[in-house]
Amino acid sequence: MKIVDTTNLREGPGLDYEVVTKARAGESFPIITLTGDWYQVSLPSGGSAYVAKWVVNTGEVSQKDSKVYIYHTHNRESWKNVSTSTKGTSYDDSKVNITLVGKQLAQSLERKGIASLLEETDFAAKLNEQKLSYTKAYAESRKAVNHAIQSHASLTYFFDIHRDADVPRSKTTVTINGKSYARIMFVIGEVNPTYKENKKFADKLHALLNKRYPGISRGVLTKSAHQGNAEYNQSVSNGSLLLEFGGVNNTLQENLQTADAFADVFAEYYKSIK
Known part of the structure; x- marks a missing residue:
């Protein structure tokens, strides 16, 4: 969704609600839902706000036409430098977590004309x-x-974005043209009867990522039933993937930059098959 005129973003769906922030013409936000004449949208800083439908242009990024579904099964996964909850080797945070990376990805895709549906359910809760x-x-x-x-028959791609465990930073970070990125690893579950098709998709994105951003992809890892869930909701579509963005030793900023890079490469792939 793109703002067509400078306007206020509000706490609720109406002019009586307090102003949260201002949005300038040309800014884009992922749509969460429509309430009457007001869109609820995701904010880059986290949380959401409402904007009147008469000052926006949904164009190709209308939620009803979404092609990409972004969610986080382990939605509170965070990083060592910001986590407020540590249990063993687990680093979690209820606010500064992997969901911010999903929001960045959704916004980047929408700027490229690929409509995305962002899931905001707190699965941990x-x-x-x-x-x-x-x-x-x-x-x-x-x-x-x-x-x-069931609600969006147009959905084709399903990205479950995670943060990898306590892997050495040297293995989860790459510097490209002076910028530091969290590296991506694709995980494919062999319990899915058609996992080989999902793997082909992951292999293609892996190759495209490393061609455009050398070293940003760590590769494609397959897991059997003896190595965890090993289905990972991937049987819903051949375009369903689990992606590990960096690890606990990376930073939020490195992950946000990787989200933009992934959107860049996925857009290239998406337009090549249309």
Whole structure:
């Protein structure tokens, strides 16, 4: 969604709500939902706000035409330098976490004319509410994926974005033209009956990424039933992927730059097959 005239973004769907911030003409924001004449949109800093539909142009990025679904099964994954919750080797944060990377990716894709649906469900909170273990996270996120498919038949690509574990920074970071990026690793689950098709898609993106941004992709890792969930909601589509962005030793900024790079490369791939 693109702003066509300078306007106020508000706390709720109406002129009576407090102003959160201003948006300038030409700025783009991912759409979450439509309430009456007001769009709820995601903000780059986190959270959301509302904007009147008469001052925006949804164009190709209308939510109903979304091609890409972005979500985070482990939505509170964070980084050592900002995490407020540490348990063993786990670094989590309820606010500064991997969801900010998903928002950046959605915005970057929309600037390139690829409509994206951004899932904002706090799956960690849902697990806690139901007193479910961490191992049930994929079952919980699958509910959201299924709902998205039912509501948006146009969806083709499903990106579950994670942050890798405590891998040495030297293995999860690359410097390209003076800029530091968190490296990406694709994870494919062999429990999915058609996993070879998902792997072909991942292999293609891996090659394109390293051609445009040398070394930014760590490669494609396949996992069997003995190595975790190994399905990762990938049976919903041959375009469904789990992506590990960097690790706990990277920074949010490095991940945001990688989100832009991934959007750049995915847009190239997407336009080549249209």
